[in-house]
Amino acid sequence: MNYDLIVIGSGPGGYVTAIRASQLGFKTAIVERESLGGICLNWGCIPTKALLKSAQVFEYINHAADYGITTSEAKADFEAVVKRSRGVADGMSKGVQFLMKKNKIDVIMGTGKVKPGNKVEVKGADGSQKELTAKNIVIATGARSRELPNLKQDGKKVIGYRQAMVLPQQPKSMVVVGSGAIGVEFAYFYATMGTKVTIVEFMENIVPVEDEDVSKQLLRSLKKTGIEIMTSSSVESVDTSGEGCKVQVKTASGMQTIECDIVLSAAGVVANIENIGLEEVGIKTDKGKIVVDEYYNTSVKGYYAIGDVVPGQALAHVASAEGILCVEKLAGMHVEPLDYNNIPGCTYCSPEIASVGYTEKAAKAAGYELKIGKFPFSASGKASAAGAKDGFVKLIFDAKYGELLGAHMIGANVTEMIAEIVVARKLETTGHEMIKSVHPHPTMSEAIMEAAADAYGEVIHL
Structure with a gap:
């Protein structure tokens, strides 16, 4: 079975890589040992957000009186909450199955192992074994929960x-x-x-x-x-x-x-790089990660690695971006290396956290002279109306050139607001341009404009 490209691992790095490769004309296969969508869709990003939504709904009901609504006592059905979360994950995994068929990608279930000579060995759950060959092999085997030496996990307590x-x-x-x-x-x-x-x-x-x-x-x-x-x-x-x-x-x-x-x-997490053939092929690793260049070439020609197994942020959207970049480079497209200082990070507790770029401490350590603007949601009309006044938007600018160095948000729905900052930084937008970009009122997002105005002494609502 010969392919142009084989991806080992079908998480948000692997399956996205496979789809982009197929779009670019590569005959593509993906090897997965458990469930399509990997940890993110089945045991990470997606099901946890379903759990958190149930908790948020429960919290809303318990505070309904704050909004002038009278309810009887709410009870949380823990089993039903977990069942809903698993249903959401299963639905997303089925969505990836559909995308594989749509893009004519061969899905090979089993545990993949790279071998010399551009080969991948796949062992099925039933003990069967097959060997595939490909001009290009992408390792996207992800990560697992880190086990601390004095905190051995027994899976029960x-x-x-x-x-x-x-x-x-x-x-x-x-x-x-x-x-x-x-x-x-x-x-x-x-x-x-x-x-x-x-x-x-x-x-x-x-x-x-x-x-x-x-x-x-x-x-x-x-x-x-x-x-x-x-x-x-x-x-x-x-x-x-x-x-x-x-x-x-x-x-x-x-x-x-x-x-x-x-x-x-x-x-934290630890990369899944054991028992996948790296030593046999001669692929270099360092500090528990596969060594790659800026286009995800490993130390052996024809073998690539992306996502949690390589240095950089262990985030789903990073893995997807790396995979797309890797195959576009392979296809001969003009691409630029990923800017790891412009990767947004999001945390979905309540209040949510979203950030990108330098923290204040890191910007000072890098030698920048700073202008810092901060706008609290307690001064936001939308936040007050929503009963979500905890938090703020904080923007950090280079005082000399007006470059937006970093943004740090904590509050309701800020994970939906951070993309504006990522695009602004990509386009090298200055603080003054952000102040003059009219934001809709009343919204949580106008706090970004207000924070920029605060940095330059022009804030209206503080």
Whole structure:
């Protein structure tokens, strides 16, 4: 079975790569060991957003009186919430199956392994084996939950994100280890559903990759929902011998024991690069990632890698962009390397977080002189009407040339607002141009215009 291009892995990196390759005339196949759509569609981005929507609806109902609506007491059916989430994921996976057929891409189910001589070996779940050949092979095998040495996951009491999505019953209490996007999203979901949640974060601030102002605001917002948060703390051990878990947490003031039903390890992800033939082919790796150039060539000609297995942000939209860029370069199109400093990051707890570019701290460290504008949603008419006044938009400009260095938002629906900033930065838009771009009123998005105006001393509504 000979192809122009074979993709190993059908996540948002893999399946998008395959579709773009097919559009460009490549005879294409995709190898997948589990479900089309990969982790993102089946166990990540999509089903978690379905869970979070259920939590948000529950929260709305519980606060209906704030909007002048009287309701009887709402009850959350945990099993039904999980079932809805799985249904959404299954529907999306079926959508990818349709796209594979539409684009005439051969789907080969099984575990793929690269071999020398531009070959891919595929082992089926039934033990069958086949060998494929292709001029070009793209490795897009993604990542899995990182397992900490002192926090071994047993899948029952100490779990990763996959088990957190399909627990058979709602725990009464949970310790979440790590406060990145995965950690705070699950913390918000379970706390809103009624679980007593404690977040343990090793760093000084929660969501540590975000601007410090955003971290501080989220801390206040999550505490208001009843979530306990321990920063500059680390989980030293978990005793699961009893009915629940006894978690030993090292804090600045000494050791502390927390008892809970479930411990969720949300300490990031690790790339799936083991047992896929890299050593046999001679493909170089470094620090747990496949080494690639700016167009995703590995150290061996004809083999490429994209997504979570290569350096860069482990995000679905990054993997998709890398895959498209990779095959367009292969097709001889004129393409430019991806600008990793203009990749938006989104976190879907409540309030949401969205950011792109430099944080204030990073911009100062890079030597820029700054103009900073900030507009709180407490001053936004739309936010007040919606009952969502927590948060703000913060814009960071280079004082010398007016370049928009970074944007940091926390508030309701800000994940839908960040794309404006990504496009503005791509087009090298200045602060003055943003101020003069008329934004609709009343909207949450006009806070972007107001924040730009604040940076230049022209803000109206503050």
